[in-house]
Amino acid sequence: MTEYNFAYLDEQTKRMIRRAILKGLAIPGYQVPFASREMPMPYGWGTGGVQVSAAVLTPKDTFKVIDQGADDTTNAVSIRTFFQRTAGVATTTATSDATVIQTRHRIPEEPLHEGQILVYQVPIPEPLRFLEPRESETRKMHSLEEYGLMHVKLYEDISRHGHIATSYAYPVKVEGRYVTDPSPIPKFDNPKLGDMAAIQLFGAGREQRIYALPPYTQVVSLDFQDHPFEASKADHPCGMCGATDSYLDELIIDDAGGRMFVCSDTDYCEARQAAGHKGKDAA
Amino acid sequence: MTPLLSVQGITKRYGAHIGCTDVSFDLYPGEVMGIVGESGSGKSTLLNCMAGHLTPDAGQVVFDTRTEGPRDTIIMSEPERRMLGRTDWAFVHQHARDGLRMGVSAGGNVGERLMAVGERHYGDIRDKATDWLGRVEIDASRVDDRPTTFSGGMQQRLQIARNLVTGPRLVFMDEPTGGLDVSVQARLLDLLRGLVRDMGLSAIIVTHDLAVVRFLADRLMVMKSGRVVEAGLTDQVLDDPQHAYSQLLVSSVLQV
Ligand SMILES: Nc1ncnc2c1ncn2[C@@H]1O[C@H](COP(=O)(O)OP(=O)(O)OP(=O)(O)O)[C@@H](O)[C@H]1O
Ligand SMILES: [Mg+2]
Ligand SMILES: [Zn+2]
Numbered sequence: 001m002t003e004y005n006f007a008y009l010d011e012q013t014k015r016m017i018r019r020a021i022l023k024g025l026a027i028p029g030y031q032v033p034f035a036s037r038e039m040p041m042p043y044g045w046g047t048g049g050v051q052v053s054a055a056v057l058t059p060k061d062t063f064k065v066i067d068q069g070a071d072d073t074t075n076a077v078s079i080r081t082f083f084q085r086t087a088g089v090a091t092t093t094a095t096s097d098a099t100v101i102q103t104r105h106r107i108p109e110e111p112l113h114e115g116q117i118l119v120y121q122v123p124i125p126e127p128l129r130f131l132e133p134r135e136s137e138t139r140k141m142h143s144l145e146e147y148g149l150m151h152v153k154l155y156e157d158i159s160r161h162g163h164i165a166t167s168y169a170y171p172v173k174v175e176g177r178y179v180t181d182p183s184p185i186p187k188f189d190n191p192k193l194g195d196m197a198a199i200q201l202f203g204a205g206r207e208q209r210i211y212a213l214p215p216y217t218q219v220v221s222l223d224f225q226d227h228p229f230e231a232s233k234a235d236h237p238c239g240m241c242g243a244t245d246s247y248l249d250e251l252i253i254d255d256a257g258g259r260m261f262v263c264s265d266t267d268y269c270e271a272r273q274a275a276g277h278k279g280k281d282a283a
Numbered sequence: 284m285t286p287l288l289s290v291q292g293i294t295k296r297y298g299a300h301i302g303c304t305d306v307s308f309d310l311y312p313g314e315v316m317g318i319v320g321e322s323g324s325g326k327s328t329l330l331n332c333m334a335g336h337l338t339p340d341a342g343q344v345v346f347d348t349r350t351e352g353p354r355d356t357i358i359m360s361e362p363e364r365r366m367l368g369r370t371d372w373a374f375v376h377q378h379a380r381d382g383l384r385m386g387v388s389a390g391g392n393v394g395e396r397l398m399a400v401g402e403r404h405y406g407d408i409r410d411k412a413t414d415w416l417g418r419v420e421i422d423a424s425r426v427d428d429r430p431t432t433f434s435g436g437m438q439q440r441l442q443i444a445r446n447l448v449t450g451p452r453l454v455f456m457d458e459p460t461g462g463l464d465v466s467v468q469a470r471l472l473d474l475l476r477g478l479v480r481d482m483g484l485s486a487i488i489v490t491h492d493l494a495v496v497r498f499l500a501d502r503l504m505v506m507k508s509g510r511v512v513e514a515g516l517t518d519q520v521l522d523d524p525q526h527a528y529s530q531l532l533v534s535s536v537l538q539v
Contacts, residue, residue: 132382144362148369148399152384152391155398158405159427161386224405 007054007087013037017055021201024212028175030142031125036208041078046104047148047204048160049121050079052210053102056117056201057083062090064098067263069106070245075102093267106169107189109268112198114215120183122204125211127171129183150222166226173220180211180219187221188233188247194219236261239281241272246272253281285347287312287485288333291341291370295328301509302328306342308514312452313488315479317500317533319493320499325509326489327457333487334374334455335364346371346453371398373446377458379438382445383430387435389416389441390426396449415444419474436467440474447478454486456481472498473529493533497521505529 005011020034039047041201057063061082061250067076071093079102091101092098095108102119112118128138131149141147157165170187174180182193183202193200193213200213213219223229234248240258246268260281263269273282286309303325318326331337333344335356343355349371356364368374371446377384383392393412394402402408406528413423419440421433430438439459446454459475460468476499479486488499496503496517503520505513505528513526524530 131387144365146365146399148395151398151403152387152395155394155405155408156387156391159390159409225403226406 004086006059007057008038008039008129009051009054009081010012013051014055019052020210021052021055022184022211024201024210025199025214029150029172029178029179029180031209031211034208034210036205037256039205041082044123044206045075046102046121047205048201048210049102049104049119049205051205052080052119052201052203053079053100054087056119057087057089058102059087059089061087061099062092063087063101063236064092064095064101064267066106066108066267067104069108070266072266074268075251079087084232092097094271095265095267099103105184105186106247106264107185107192107265109243109265110271111192112196114197116198118198118200119195120185120200120202122181122183122202122209123206123256124169125181125202125204125207125209127179128171131266136184143177145177150179151224152228154222154224158224162230164223167232170229171222173222174213175218175249176198176220179222184232186247187229188231190219190221191231193217234261238269238272241269241282242279243269243272243277284312284313285353286345287314287347288487289343289345289353290333290509291333291343291345291478292324293329293339293344295325295332295339302337302388303332303506303509306504306511308465308511309455309532310485310487312485313490315484315500317409317490317496317503318487318506319491319496320506321532322491324506326506328509329506329509330455330457334359334372335368336374341354369396370449373451373454375439375446376458376476377461379430379435379442382442383438385429385431388427388463388484389421390428392430392445393448400449404501405418411448412444414521415448416441418447418478419444420470424465434467435463435469439463439471447482447484454484454487456486456488458490460486460490467493475499493521503530505532 020032024032039050046144055087065076065134083089093146095110104121116250132138144202154164168186169181169184172180172182186234195216197215202211221229227255237244237281240262243263249264251260288310292308294304306329320326332339344355344357347353390412391407393415394408397408414427416423421437430441446467460471477481499516503517504511507528513529524533
């Protein structure tokens with residue numbers, strides 16, 4: 001692997017991606033097109049996020065990768081190893097120690113601080129795609145701020161389910177201007193998007209789009225007056241650490257259909273257990 | 284009285300081919316104008332130029348806006364024109380599927396224009412959608428069904444409800460009864476006439492069908508090869524056509 005440039009991509013490509021990132025930061029929530037490169041991993045493995053990480057990493061960075069909150073899934077491990085080898089950066093699982101965090105489908109529970117960068121892997125960057133497949137038309141809707149269609153989607157949700165059933169990739173409006181897809185994070189994480197101290201960068205590889213939220217950006221989840229947005233989660237404490245404020249995964253623990261709820265953010269859960277917190281299912 | 288719409292010298296070419304040429308007329312509030320002519324005579328081209336779907340090569344389309352009075356909609360900015368398109372204007376397509384979102388419930392289809400102009404109360408939007416379904420004779424119990432489960436006539440009535448829910452002042456219609464069975468057409472025409480009268484709508488309706496204009500239109504323009512060859516009160520033109528082409532058109536229909 002020694003033949004590669006720092007962080008795999010050549011400098012010219014990284015400059016191109018950085019320009020897209022800077023433009024994204026200058027126009028929060030706006031989808032900036034970029035020329036996505038082939039990466040040595042298939043689309044759907046976060047090639048958009050990987051390219052953004054490659055463009056922002058420096059030798060002094062400490063890198064963390066989570067996949068649905070966990071540091072130890074195959075996907076997270078392979079991306080972490082990739083940058084360990086191609087950039088020689090330090091890696092960590094501790095949220096507070098990381099300077100760059102690449103994530104799929106979660107925002108860490110621990111509040112991020114200034115100087116950190118959160119890089120999201122995005123499968124479908126266009127929030128209007130669901131109801132309007134024509135790219136020419138969605139581009140026009142964004143440029144003219146014609147977002148009635150986004151509420152049609154929520155209307156359909158309520159008419160079918162009695163409440164807004166969209167539970168992830170819940171659309172937001174950024175700084176009162178662009179309607180944006182926050183990637184498939186659970187809507188529980190939506191309130192963390194706004195007013196965050198860290199920089200948030202979103203990379204969609206297959207769709208060749210980058211967008212961004214600079215620190216302390218206003219982000220509002222769309223809703224109706226009579227059906228306000230709710231950041232819901234399973235109504236249980238974590239079985240391992242007893243946390244009541246974290247997003248939970250439901251695990252099936254035995255053949256008899258026994259269930260247990262546990263923090264999806266493994267670093268958060270382990271740190272709490274190490275500090276002596278205990279849930280009812282902890283050994 | 285100020286015309287609601289004043290069309291001056293509208294010309295549209297497709298390359299060297301003429302779509303329509305030098306069409307002018309005024310439409311007053313509450314009036315229904317019919318446009319008839321054979322296939323290829325330029326009716327749809329003219330309608331689309333007026334509704335902002337096509338940009339004419341020459342001419343003006345001056346609309347009497349609510350806030351700023353008469354404005355040439357050809358040269359106004361695109362956001363302003365699109366705003367007109369979902370508030371004061373309505374467009375009913377011949378094929379309902381061109382004017383509906385087939386993957387969205389009937390209520391969502393009717394509610395879209397309300398949400399597009401900023402309504403954010405689900406209960407109010409749904410009540411208005413249900414009310415409009417009733418006004419176009421679609422049972423309220425169908426509010427959550429998709430238009431794919433509707434008959435052709437119901438789809439067309441849903442398209443009309445979706446267009447009229449924001450109380451437009453001018454409705455463009457391109458063959459709104461085309462492709463429907465005769466009995467379904469008759470019911471739709473009755474409904475349209477009732478709505479036009481109750482809401483005091485102005486409308487421009489393109490059709491091949493002289494019976495449709497006889498029933499709905501106060502005035503009539505006859506087009507041939509992109510030009511208006513005769514215009515006047517509907518009954519006058521139909522009963523006593525002056526131009527040789529209008530005479531042919533009227534007599535050919537009477538023979539059927
Ligand atoms: N997109 C286009 N490109 C080139 N020529 C066109 C186009 N659309 C229409 N035309 C031509 O312009 C003329 C007017 O067409 P238009 O569709 O306006 O007629 P119409 O009166 O609406 O006909 P119909 O009754 O069949 O709907 C015709 O000669 C047609 O072939
Ligand atoms: Mg036509
Ligand atoms: Zn826990």
